Amino acid sequence: MSSDILILAMLDGISYAGLLFLVALGLTFIFGVVKILNVAHGSLYAFGGYGAASLGLWWGQGSDSALVSVALLISGAIAMGVVLGTVLMLLLKKFQDRDPILQLLVTFGAFMIFEDLQRMIWGTQPYFVADVVNQLGTSELMGVVYMNYQLLFVPGAALAVYFLLKWFLNSTLAGRQIVAVTHDREVATALGINARRIGYLTFVVGAVLGSLGGALASPTTSLVPGIGADMIVLSFAVVASAGLGQITGALITALLIGLSRSFCVYLAPEFEVVMPYLIMVLVLLIRPQGLFTVVQARKI
Amino acid sequence: MTALLQTTDLTLAFGGLVVANGINFSLEQGERLAVIGQNGAGKTTFINICTGLLKPSRGTVSFAGNDITGRSPRNIVRRGMARSFQLPQLFLEQTVRECLELSAVARGGKLSSWNPLAAGSTRQEIDRMLDLISLRERQHELCINLPEGQRKLLDVGMSLMLEPKLLILDEPTSGVSTEEKHGVMEILMRALDEQQVTAIFVEHDVDIVKRYATRVAAWISGAIAADGTPAQVLANPLIQREVLGE
Amino acid sequence: MRSLLLALAAAVVILGVALTFPWLKIPLILSLCYGLAALGIVVLLKAGQISFGHAMYACISGYVVAFVGKHYPALDGIVLIALGTLASVVAGMLIGAFVVRYREIFFGMLNLAISMVLFTVLGKFYELTGGTDGVRINRPTLFGFELTRDPYEIGLLLVVLALSLIATFGVQRYFRSSGGQALAAIKTNETRLEYLGISAKKVLWKGYVLSASLCGLSGALFGLSQGLVTPEMGYWLRSGEFVFIAILGGAGHAVGAFVGALLYEFLKMYAAVLVSGSWQLILGAILIVIIYFLPKGLTGLFGKRKGAEGGAA
Numbered sequence: 001m002s003s004d005i006l007i008l009a010m011l012d013g014i015s016y017a018g019l020l021f022l023v024a025l026g027l028t029f030i031f032g033v034v035k036i037l038n039v040a041h042g043s044l045y046a047f048g049g050y051g052a053a054s055l056g057l058w059w060g061q062g063s064d065s066a067l068v069s070v071a072l073l074i075s076g077a078i079a080m081g082v083v084l085g086t087v088l089m090l091l092l093k094k095f096q097d098r099d100p101i102l103q104l105l106v107t108f109g110a111f112m113i114f115e116d117l118q119r120m121i122w123g124t125q126p127y128f129v130a131d132v133v134n135q136l137g138t139s140e141l142m143g144v145v146y147m148n149y150q151l152l153f154v155p156g157a158a159l160a161v162y163f164l165l166k167w168f169l170n171s172t173l174a175g176r177q178i179v180a181v182t183h184d185r186e187v188a189t190a191l192g193i194n195a196r197r198i199g200y201l202t203f204v205v206g207a208v209l210g211s212l213g214g215a216l217a218s219p220t221t222s223l224v225p226g227i228g229a230d231m232i233v234l235s236f237a238v239v240a241s242a243g244l245g246q247i248t249g250a251l252i253t254a255l256l257i258g259l260s261r262s263f264c265v266y267l268a269p270e271f272e273v274v275m276p277y278l279i280m281v282l283v284l285l286i287r288p289q290g291l292f293t294v295v296q297a298r299k300i
Numbered sequence: 301m302t303a304l305l306q307t308t309d310l311t312l313a314f315g316g317l318v319v320a321n322g323i324n325f326s327l328e329q330g331e332r333l334a335v336i337g338q339n340g341a342g343k344t345t346f347i348n349i350c351t352g353l354l355k356p357s358r359g360t361v362s363f364a365g366n367d368i369t370g371r372s373p374r375n376i377v378r379r380g381m382a383r384s385f386q387l388p389q390l391f392l393e394q395t396v397r398e399c400l401e402l403s404a405v406a407r408g409g410k411l412s413s414w415n416p417l418a419a420g421s422t423r424q425e426i427d428r429m430l431d432l433i434s435l436r437e438r439q440h441e442l443c444i445n446l447p448e449g450q451r452k453l454l455d456v457g458m459s460l461m462l463e464p465k466l467l468i469l470d471e472p473t474s475g476v477s478t479e480e481k482h483g484v485m486e487i488l489m490r491a492l493d494e495q496q497v498t499a500i501f502v503e504h505d506v507d508i509v510k511r512y513a514t515r516v517a518a519w520i521s522g523a524i525a526a527d528g529t530p531a532q533v534l535a536n537p538l539i540q541r542e543v544l545g546e
Numbered sequence: 547m548r549s550l551l552l553a554l555a556a557a558v559v560i561l562g563v564a565l566t567f568p569w570l571k572i573p574l575i576l577s578l579c580y581g582l583a584a585l586g587i588v589v590l591l592k593a594g595q596i597s598f599g600h601a602m603y604a605c606i607s608g609y610v611v612a613f614v615g616k617h618y619p620a621l622d623g624i625v626l627i628a629l630g631t632l633a634s635v636v637a638g639m640l641i642g643a644f645v646v647r648y649r650e651i652f653f654g655m656l657n658l659a660i661s662m663v664l665f666t667v668l669g670k671f672y673e674l675t676g677g678t679d680g681v682r683i684n685r686p687t688l689f690g691f692e693l694t695r696d697p698y699e700i701g702l703l704l705v706v707l708a709l710s711l712i713a714t715f716g717v718q719r720y721f722r723s724s725g726g727q728a729l730a731a732i733k734t735n736e737t738r739l740e741y742l743g744i745s746a747k748k749v750l751w752k753g754y755v756l757s758a759s760l761c762g763l764s765g766a767l768f769g770l771s772q773g774l775v776t777p778e779m780g781y782w783l784r785s786g787e788f789v790f791i792a793i794l795g796g797a798g799h800a801v802g803a804f805v806g807a808l809l810y811e812f813l814k815m816y817a818a819v820l821v822s823g824s825w826q827l828i829l830g831a832i833l834i835v836i837i838y839f840l841p842k843g844l845t846g847l848f849g850k851r852k853g854a855e856g857g858a859a
Contacts, residue, residue, distance in 0.1 A: 037651040094838065100650060101596050102837050105793060108598075108786065109837070112830030120824065229782070233662065236655050273666045277659040281644075284656065288647055351741075377743040389738040391731045398727060405724040406742035413725040413752060420724045462742065 007144045009266045010259065015150035017258025018158035019217045023231055024238035024250045025161070026209030031244055032182035033199045033206070034092055036100055039107040041210050042232030043114030044084055048211025049218040049227065050122050052076035056129040056218075069132035070153075077215035078208055084114075085207025089200060111228070119225050126222035133219045147220075154216050161209070162251055169247075178202050182245070237280035243290025253283075253291065302365045304329050304466055304498055305381070310349060310359035319345040320356065321522040327466070327498065334509040334530070335502045337519030337543055343502050344386070346519070347468050351383050352376040364465060378409065382464035386471045386502075388455035392444040396435050396454055399443060400426050403461035432491045433457040449476045449484055460491055467492065469501035473508060481505065485512055506534065506544060518543050553714060553801070557707045564703055571699045572771060573811055578706045579768040581807035584791035585717055586760035589753050591797040592721065594733030596654045598785050599661030603634040603758045604765025605780030609668070611766045612681040612775045623686040624705070627766040634762020635755060642754035646747045649736075658782055668777040680776030683769055699771070706767050710804060713760060717800040720756065729753045761788070790833055796843020805844050 023045050030038045055076040056069065091110060095103050136148040169175040180188040181198045189195045213231075221227070238257055242249030257276045264272040271278075283291055303326035310323040319342050327333060337343050348354040350361055352373040360369045368376050391399050404421030405411060412420065430436040433453040438446065443454065452472055459467055472488055473481045489512055492499050503509050509516060509530060516533040518526045520542050526533045533539055560578075564571045583604055590597055607630035614621060614629055621629075645656050668675045675681065687693070688701040720726045728749045731739050736746045769775045778784065787810075795806025817828050840846055 037655070091834070098837070098841060099594070101591070101594060102793075102841055104596065104651065104654070105789065106834055106837055108789075109830040109833035112786075112826040112833070116824045116827035116830075233655070233658060233782075236651075237659065240652060240655065270670045274663050277663050280659055281656065281663075284648070284652070285644065288652075372740075374740045374743050374745060377741055383741060389735050389741065391738065392734045394727065394730065394734070402724060402727050402731065403742055405728075406744050409743065411725040411728055411744065411749065412723050413720050413756075414723055416722050417724045417727045458738070458742065 003142070004144055005266050007142055008146075009263045011141070011144070011146050011151060012265065013259035013262035014255070015154045015220075015258075016262055017255045018154040019213045020234060020238055020258050021158050021251050021254035022161060022209050022216065023213035024235040024242075024254055025165070025247065026206040026213070027232075027235050027239050028242075028245055028247070028250060029206030029209065030203055031239070032178075033202045034103070036092075036103045036107065037236065038088065038206075039104065039232055040084075040088055040110040040114060041206075041235065042228035042230075043111055043118070044081060044207050044210035044228075045214035045217075045231040045235075046118055046223070046228035047080045047084055047114065048077045048214030049221075049223050050118060050127060050214075051080040051211065052215035053127050053129040053218045053223060054122075056131060061131075066132060066135035069135055073132065073215045073218070074212070077212040080215075081208030081211035082204055084211070085204040086200075088207065089203045111232070115225070115228060118228070122223070124225055126224050127218075128222045130219045150220060157212075157216060158251075161212075162247070165247065174198070174201065234276050237276045241280050241283040241291055243293030246290065246292040249290070249292030303327060304364060305350065305500075306362045307350070308360050310346070310356050310361065312345065312349060312354060312356045312358075319522050320349060320359075322359070323522075323524060325517070325524060325527075327500065329465075329498055330496070331498055332492075332512060332514045333500045334513035334516045335500060335519065336504070336509060336516060336533075336539075338545075341519040341543075342522040343519050344470060345522070347383065347470055347500070347502065350376075351381060351468065377462065377464075380462075380465035381468070382459035382462045382466070383468040384452075384456045384459050384470060384472060386474060388448070388451035390443040390446075390451060390454060390458070393442060395440050395442055396446070397426060397430070397439040399454060399458055400429055400461055403458040407462045429457050429461060432460075432487070432494065434487055449480045452476060452484060453487060456488055456491070460495060460497070463495060464497060466498045466500070469499060471502050471504070473503065473505060481508065510534065550715075553711055557711060560707060561703065564700070568696070571703055573815065575699070575703050575706050575771045576768065577807045577811035578703075578710050578804065579764045579771070580787070580791055580810065581764075581804035582706075582710060582713055582767070583761045583764035583788045584795060584807055585713055585800055585803035586757035586764070587788045587792035588795070588797050588800065588803050589717060589720075589729075589757040589760070591792055592726070592733070593729045593750055593753055595649065595750070596789060597657040597757075598654050598782055598789065599657030599659070600757065600761045600788055601782070601784035602657075602661035602664045602780045603638060603761035604768060604784070605661075605664065605668070605775070605777070606637050607631055607634040607762035607765035608769035608775035608779050609675070609681065611769045612683045615683050615686055616681065619684065619686070621686060622690060623688045623702075623770055626686055626770065627705070627763070630766030630769070631759055631762040634765065635759045638755045638758025638762070639751075642751050642758065646750040646754055658785070661780055661782060661785060665777050665780045665782075668780065675777070678777055680774050680778075683773050683775065685773065686770070702767070702771055706771075709763060709767070713763070714800045714804065717756070717760075721800070725749060725752060790829060792843075793833065794836060794843055796840070796845035798842055798845035798848075802843055802845035809844070 027038065027041045030041065052073045055072040059072060088110060092103065092106065095106050133147050133149040136153060138145050139148055139151055169179055177193045177198045178201065180193055181195050185195050238250055238253045242253040257279055260279060261272060261275045264275045306326040307323050310320050312320040323346065335343050345354065349356050352371050352375065355370045360367055362368060363379055363381055366379065368379065398417060401417050401421050404425065405417065430439050433456065435450060435454060438450065446454065456469060456472065473484055476484050485508055513530050516528065516530045517524050518533055518539045526536045526539050560574055564574050586600060587597065610633040611626045611630040615626055641660055645653055648656055669678050685698055688698060693701060728739060728744055732746050732750055739746045765779060791806040791810050792803060794810060795802030818825055821828060
């Protein structure tokens with residue numbers, strides 16, 4: 001194996017891990033509020049990607065400014081995340097007190113609906129808007145020429161979100177309220193926290209993270225039907241391996257899965273798609289509660 | 301004769317918080333031990349260690365002469381130590397009768413995937429238990445529809461169905477109204493007497509302790525502060541001050 | 547007794563419809579196959595668990611039928627069905643031993659993950675599996691008879707009907723047994739189950755193997771009736787369809803799975819014509835509506851009366 005391939009695989013992996021982390025983080029966030037896995041999170045990713053690409057096509061054409069492109073990407077993601085997140089939240093509220101399995105299936109139903117909506121709006125032809133990648137240019141790293149967008153921007157955005165979120169949850173009032181509500185809704189409500197408002201905020205933040213992942217992925221992957229389905233499974237693999245609710249854990253696991261996947265692409269392409277699943281199965285086999293979770297006994 | 305339940309130097313700490321502090325304890329066959337203590341004194345922790353829910357960081361538990369330290373709840377139950385719960389643990393979507401029938405099958409340890417549930421026990425033994433816990437009239441009610449007092453009774457009934465050597469009752473009268481408390485205890489004690497089960501019960505109500513216990517152990521900060529007959533322990537000034545709050 | 551008569555009557559009606567309208571034969575066989583698989587999901591629902599990967603058992607069974615049929619063309623269709631199902635049972639035993647340690651989301655997604663591994667492997671190793679084109683299944687003999695297409699389909703329908711009746715009766719019997727009641731207890735209170743000295747894992751494992759075998763049976767029959775197996779048979783969307791049918795029919799009674807499957811096939815036939823491009827959208831919307839108004843599925847409509855009767859018996 002030449003060192004070029006090694007570096008290439010590493011850079012691909014890191015960039016991919018950045019996207020994976022954002023989406024998985026959103027999934028964990030939403031899980032914190034509704035205590036169920038939001039299967040429709042994959043749709044948020046897909047809609048984020050398509051939304052950002054559409055904005056780029058409408059307003060970004062003819063502009064050479066990378067700043068404009070980036071702004072369009074992010075605003076597309078936020079718009080999609082807020083709208084779809086609100087829709088999902090309102091839908092799930094109708095099923096609040098139901099069996100968790102049924103709630104899970106409601107998100108599955110929503111996912112099926114979104115999947116077709118996406119096909120109706122954007123068609124089945126691949127979508128690809130890569131202006132921003134070209135605008136940001138390339139760098140050379142140890143003999144390998146690599147896109148700045150994947151080298152710096154995506155991992156940078158993921159890290160920025162990570163640190164911002166850490167700071168937000170630890171140091172701001174709203175952040176602490178989110179932690180409190182996620183930890184124990186009843187106690188938090190008793191302490192005078194508006195659990196509903198905080199719950200909505202958390203849900204929407206999670207949704208925006210999911211669609212941001214899609215938006216950042218859009219310039220480097222072609223958008224086709226089915227990307228949402230792949231992503232929900234992948235991001236679940238990250239969340240499950242890390243342990244539900246583990247932010248730093250999700251970052252590390254996303255790196256693990258992202259890197260092993262990209263090494264597979266270069267070394268054993270047959271196993272590329274299988275790799276994340278294998279890692280998840282392996283992790284859960286050894287540590288059923290996830291890599292970074294501390295086990296707690298249930299009160300009886 | 302060896303003790304039925306014996307612990308030596310039983311210790312458990314969560315971080316810096318010591319919830320069981322070198323407990324040496326033994327219980328003979330036929331005793332009715334009341335466990336008293338303030339909330340957080342370590343009563344339930346002690347029970348959880350004995351029944352296998354928690355693993356001690358040091359010390360041993362032995363039951364009927366066998367070391368059961370660190371065994372799973374299931375293994376310990378199968379050796380003859382059953383427990384009831386502070387919050388009744390029932391199969392909410394099954395009927396009262398089905399819960400008892402399932403417990404009866406569990407006693408034999410052989411589940412069948414073909415024979416009907418009711419075939420795993422005799423009609424009479426289920427009826428007898430229903431009478432014993434005064435739930436005959438409600439036998440076809442789903443558990444989810446039972447009021448708290450009856451849930452408690454069924455919870456204990458399911459454990460009794462296992463015909464245990466030792467039954468640990470975690471606050472059998474908590475959540476039950478004051479008027480009902482004595483009624484519930486009467487029914488429980490009658491059931492225990494009938495099957496000659498040795499019992500430990502966690503209890504806050506001094507009247508109930510006086511009336512039904514043959515022995516009392518008082519817990520203070522993860523250790524037994526006093527152990528003896530009800531009269532002795534309840535007259536102990538330390539216990540009166542620290543546990544009973546008089 | 548009455549329910550047995552009712553089931554037999556339903557079987558006769560289905561057979562009558564198939565003979566009167568020959569073009570309905572294959573849709574009926576397929577919907578009964580879906581019903582068998584959905585019945586497998588119903589077993590898991592009983593324990594409060596859901597799997598988004600059970601199509602893999604149908605897929606495993608289908609491929610075994612295809613491979614064995616290719617290499618031993620003399621084997622009878624019935625033997626192939628048995629072998630395919632056996633393969634799923636073995637796979638279910640192995641995978642089950644691992645996944646029964648998990649609940650709810652983890653249980654569902656692990657099944658999904660394992661099924662995706664299988665799906666990918668089947669698609670990638672072209673020389674062995676024919677890739678996404680799949681493997682053809684030549685029409686085998688049925689009970690020793692070499693049949694042309696039409697009688698073969700009728701024969702297959704009879705086999706599927708008989709197996710569906712047996713499966714319904716067997717699963718219903720299992721639900722009422724102590725093992726089945728313990729399975730239902732996993733849903734409401736696993737802690738208590740352990741404190742009765744019952745291993746919840748072991749109970750769930752048995753239910754899991756049963757559900758895998760039902761999906762396997764379904765896959766073998768599906769493959770034989772289509773004459774083709776493809777990796778699509780194990781794709782997560784297929785698993786999702788099984789779940790959908792199970793929810794539609796409800797977990798109250800084993801027959802629900804078949805009622806759900808017939809309705810589903812009917813819906814698919816008509817809705818696909820009316821709104822060809824938005825089939826998933828309709829399904830998703832129906833799923834949500836059913837969960838909202840009929841959380842216990844179609845059989846839940848009759849469940850209350852039945853429950854009271856069963857209690858008094």
